[in-house]
Amino acid sequence: MERLKRRDALKLMGIGGASLLTGTSPASAEARLSAPSSKKEARIVIVGGGTGGITVAARLRRSTPNAKITLIAPNEIHLYQSGQVYVAAGLYSEYDNKRRTKDLLPDKVNWLQDKVTAFIPDSNKVHTEKNGDIPYDYLIVALGCEYDYSSIEGLDLSDIGKDGIASVHLNDLDKGTSQGAIISRIWLKSIRRRAAKSDLKILFADPSTPIKGEGASLDMLFLANDRLKGNGLRKKGQDLHQKASLILTKADKTLFPSPEIDRALKKELKAAGNVTVHYDHILKHIDREKKVALYSHGDDIVEIPYDYLHITPAMQPPKALLDSGLTVQEGKHKGWLEVDGETLQNPRYPNVFGIGDVTGLPSGKSGGAIREQAIVLQDNIAAILEEKKLPIYYNGYSVSPIKTRYGKVMLAEYTPKGLLPTFPLDPSKPRWIWWAMDLHLMRRAYFDLMMRGMM
Numbered sequence: 001m002e003r004l005k006r007r008d009a010l011k012l013m014g015i016g017g018a019s020l021l022t023g024t025s026p027a028s029a030e031a032r033l034s035a036p037s038s039k040k041e042a043r044i045v046i047v048g049g050g051t052g053g054i055t056v057a058a059r060l061r062r063s064t065p066n067a068k069i070t071l072i073a074p075n076e077i078h079l080y081q082s083g084q085v086y087v088a089a090g091l092y093s094e095y096d097n098k099r100r101t102k103d104l105l106p107d108k109v110n111w112l113q114d115k116v117t118a119f120i121p122d123s124n125k126v127h128t129e130k131n132g133d134i135p136y137d138y139l140i141v142a143l144g145c146e147y148d149y150s151s152i153e154g155l156d157l158s159d160i161g162k163d164g165i166a167s168v169h170l171n172d173l174d175k176g177t178s179q180g181a182i183i184s185r186i187w188l189k190s191i192r193r194r195a196a197k198s199d200l201k202i203l204f205a206d207p208s209t210p211i212k213g214e215g216a217s218l219d220m221l222f223l224a225n226d227r228l229k230g231n232g233l234r235k236k237g238q239d240l241h242q243k244a245s246l247i248l249t250k251a252d253k254t255l256f257p258s259p260e261i262d263r264a265l266k267k268e269l270k271a272a273g274n275v276t277v278h279y280d281h282i283l284k285h286i287d288r289e290k291k292v293a294l295y296s297h298g299d300d301i302v303e304i305p306y307d308y309l310h311i312t313p314a315m316q317p318p319k320a321l322l323d324s325g326l327t328v329q330e331g332k333h334k335g336w337l338e339v340d341g342e343t344l345q346n347p348r349y350p351n352v353f354g355i356g357d358v359t360g361l362p363s364g365k366s367g368g369a370i371r372e373q374a375i376v377l378q379d380n381i382a383a384i385l386e387e388k389k390l391p392i393y394y395n396g397y398s399v400s401p402i403k404t405r406y407g408k409v410m411l412a413e414y415t416p417k418g419l420l421p422t423f424p425l426d427p428s429k430p431r432w433i434w435w436a437m438d439l440h441l442m443r444r445a446y447f448d449l450m451m452r453g454m455m
């Protein structure tokens with residue numbers, strides 16, 4: 001099982017692809033058997049036109065055919081954010097990751113191109129910038145999260161792309177642009193050019209907040225090192241990786257939320273030979289002129305010099321949620337949308353649901369998590385309309401395809417309780433088959449199946 005021949009791997013990709021495409025991953029298998037629907041009328045409002053908003057709109061269109069579904073979102077263009085790393089890697093163009101929102105939305109979903117400025121759950125309505133109050137019977141919040149680059153003193157958003165600083169996450173979802181992906185592509189090229197002339201220190205800084213795209217900073221580290229080894233280029237190049245020291249800083253004591261994946265990643269990093277990880281380090285300040293990053297480490301301030309710096313920004317709940325009465329009040333998830341971890345329902349307002357990055361849950365923030373959550377909302381909202389018992393619960397599934405080199409992915413599928421692999425293979429082992437699936441199948445599956453509520 002561990003040593004797959006290329007032909008067997010292709011077969012498995014077919015089966016794996018098919019299982020992903022038909023939605024029979026472990027988390028959703030049970031759901032596919034139930035699939036309840038309701039012909040009742042209701043006003044369902046979805047806020048946000050990203051992965052969660054569009055997926056759940058497509059699913060509800062089927063399970064509640066007589067509901068009046070309104071999606072409120074400003075973005076003309078929808079971005080496949082998972083593809084940003086492949087843009088940086090030089091394997092996709094930015095254009096590959098874009099579709100027009102109107103082409104993705106299902107028929108008979110009313111799109112209000114607008115932004116919600118306030119939630120008024122006591123009156124079952126949201127307030128919008130241009131269209132005033134919009135009433136609902138059921139509300140689904142799919143606002144995603146916001147970046148907070150300003151938590152790093154000395155860094156202005158306009159500095160990203162200058163003086164050796166990159167950030168693959170950087171995008172503007174309202175505008176449908178992903179400038180961070182293009183900057184990171186140039187950054188990777190520049191690193192290799194510089195390493196040919198001098199020794200380098202390359203710093204990768206992760207924040208202390210929850211992160212969407214959990215593996216993206218590791219992707220950037222592994223891909224940078226692999227490029228230095230001469231891979232990922234048109235023609236294999238000279239191995240320069242010993243000329244670079246790579247330093248990854250983490251705010252807590254782990255690399256990854258799943259202990260099995262954490263152990264496997266530590267092994268990968270050790271094997272690289274030129275990577276150091278500093279735990280309990282929070283990036284506070286950058287001196288761009290001196291190229292020094294200042295960290296808080298317990299009670300100390302630690303200086304780390306760099307030639308190149310990759311930043312994964314702190315992430316925070318959308319400002320529109322402030323004072324909404326819908327957020328977690330205390331603890332690690334304070335300020336994020338409060339939902340029950342299994343039903344995705346707000347505990348104070350049972351007609352309000354959440355999906356995706358905006359939710360204050362211990363599970364990972366990913367498109368893969370949304371695929372499972374959307375099935376839960378599809379079936380449960382139909383059941384609620386029929387006044388039936390809820391048929392399905394979210395199990396905390398998330399996924400992170402970590403690119404450990406050009407041509408290899410470690411497919412981390414996990415819940416807060418442990419690994420939950422879709423395939424009968426050790427998920428902690430990087431494989432070509434996962435790389436091929438992630439690079440060649442997933443984007444198409446995302447746009448053509450997931451966004452249409454079929455995966």
Ligand SMILES: Cc1cc2nc3c(=O)[nH]c(=O)nc-3n(C[C@H](O)[C@H](O)[C@H](O)COP(=O)(O)OP(=O)(O)OC[C@H]3O[C@@H](n4cnc5c(N)ncnc54)[C@H](O)[C@@H]3O)c2cc1C
Binds near residue numbers: 053083117320367
């Ligand atoms: C670099 C990177 C790599 C990633 N890699 C992977 C991966 O490999 N696999 C994976 O599964 N996931 C990955 N992810 C994560 C995945 O893309 C996100 O988890 C997912 O897209 C989140 O979907 P969402 O619907 O919660 O929010 P988003 O898709 O972020 O959408 C939020 C929407 O809300 C809208 N909005 C914002 N404010 C308002 C407002 N006030 N009113 C109305 N609308 C508003 C925005 O315009 C946008 O349409 C990655 C993410 C990044 C950035």
